[in-house]
Amino acid sequence: MFKRIVRAVEVVALLLAGVFVVLLFANEPGSKEGDPGAAASPGQTLPVIVDPAALFAQHCSGCHGDEGQGGFGPRLAGGAVKTSYPNEADQVKFVTDGFGPMPAFGERLSEAEIEAVVAYTREEL
Amino acid sequence: MVSVLGMAAEAVAGTRPTGRLVLALLIGAAISVGLGVYGRTHDPTGEAIFTLFFTGTINLKAWFTTAALTLVGFQLVSAARLYGKISWPRRVPPWLGDAHRLSGTLAFILTLPVAYHCLWSLGFESDAEMTRRFVHSLFGCFFYGVFAVKVLAVRARSLPDWVLPVVGGATFTTLVALWYSSALWFFRQQGFPSF
Numbered sequence: 001m002f003k004r005i006v007r008a009v010e011v012v013a014l015l016l017a018g019v020f021v022v023l024l025f026a027n028e029p030g031s032k033e034g035d036p037g038a039a040a041s042p043g044q045t046l047p048v049i050v051d052p053a054a055l056f057a058q059h060c061s062g063c064h065g066d067e068g069q070g071g072f073g074p075r076l077a078g079g080a081v082k083t084s085y086p087n088e089a090d091q092v093k094f095v096t097d098g099f100g101p102m103p104a105f106g107e108r109l110s111e112a113e114i115e116a117v118v119a120y121t122r123e124e125l
Numbered sequence: 126m127v128s129v130l131g132m133a134a135e136a137v138a139g140t141r142p143t144g145r146l147v148l149a150l151l152i153g154a155a156i157s158v159g160l161g162v163y164g165r166t167h168d169p170t171g172e173a174i175f176t177l178f179f180t181g182t183i184n185l186k187a188w189f190t191t192a193a194l195t196l197v198g199f200q201l202v203s204a205a206r207l208y209g210k211i212s213w214p215r216r217v218p219p220w221l222g223d224a225h226r227l228s229g230t231l232a233f234i235l236t237l238p239v240a241y242h243c244l245w246s247l248g249f250e251s252d253a254e255m256t257r258r259f260v261h262s263l264f265g266c267f268f269y270g271v272f273a274v275k276v277l278a279v280r281a282r283s284l285p286d287w288v289l290p291v292v293g294g295a296t297f298t299t300l301v302a303l304w305y306s307s308a309l310w311f312f313r314q315q316g317f318p319s320f
Contacts, residue, residue, distance in 0.1 A: 002220055002223050002224075003223055005227070006223045006226050006227045006230070009227060009230050009231065009234075010226070010230050012234070013230045013233050013234050016234055016237055017233075017237065020237045020240070020241055023241060023245070024163060024167075024241065024244060024245055027245065057173070058172060058173065059170075059171055059172055060171065061173050061181060061182070062171060062172050062173035062174070062182050062183075062242065062246050062247075063171055063183075063246070063247065065181055065183060065315075066180055066181040069315065070314065070315075071181070071183035071311065071314075071315075072183065072247055072258075100250075100252060100255075101169065101247060101248060101250060101255075101258070102171070103168065103169050103170060103171040104168075105171070107168075
């Protein structure tokens with residue numbers, strides 16, 4: 001009986017290894033999600049609905065921690081990010097272009113989303 | 126995937142001992158290099174994955190790695206008893222071999238979501254000046270290669286006696302290095318237990 005369990009777990013492990021490999025390639029980051037304002041014609045202003053907390057949870061918390069306390073990426077909370085980037089525009093540029101292990105979020109998020117999430121890290125965390 | 130690994134195991138088992146060892150090492154090297162290349166070329170997403178009952182992905186990773194290390198520690202002790210390197214318990218329990226295999230398999234399963242987040246979300250740190258991340262990235266890729274060699278070596282027959290202890294020891298040492306450069310670092314930064 002125990003042997004059967006061991007073999008079953010080994011089969012599950014092999015299947016999970018297969019899923020692991022497939023997900024690495026299948027789960028590529030998509031195009032810019034919800035590009036607020038992108039669909040607006042010249043001269044027209046569409047209401048911008050951005051939830052910076054949700055954006056932070058989805059795109060930033062994996063490295064910087066759920067509350068910006070730091071992890072793989074540096075601490076952002078408690079004004080730490082303002083110390084690193086006294087000028088908000090510099091932080092927006094860094095988030096947009098990326099550097100080293102920091103992904104270039106300009107390829108995934110709209111300007112409005114990046115500005116919103118940057119403001120969130122500076123004022124809310 | 127299953128059939129590919131099955132074919133690899135058959136190929137390793139079907140050649141001469143030296144050839145088997147070389148083939149197993151080549152397969153392990155291919156896996157390590159493949160993961161490294163993926164981590165280096167893939168654009169890291171920076172996104173979190175599932176957290177289960179933990180407060181964040183990082184917390185989950187630290188605890189999964191710790192659990193995997195505990196299981197691999199059991200592997201080390203149980204292997205030492207199976208090969209007569211220690212004499213406790215006095216009689217080898219009949220289930221010990223299966224428990225050894227099960228603990229290794231479970232440890233491997235626990236490492237998968239951790240490695241997935243590392244590779245998919247964070248990528249390979251190639252800047253040697255970022256010492257901890259660089260070393261962690263290297264060991265992370267090396268781990269799956271050496272793990273594959275160990276699995277293949279277990280199934281291959283007539284390999285030199287030193288192969289399994291060396292490969293098993295390398296697997297254990299690599300996981301210790303991974304835990305030291307990630308989970309222990311995290312607990313030191315965030316405090317323990319940081320669920």
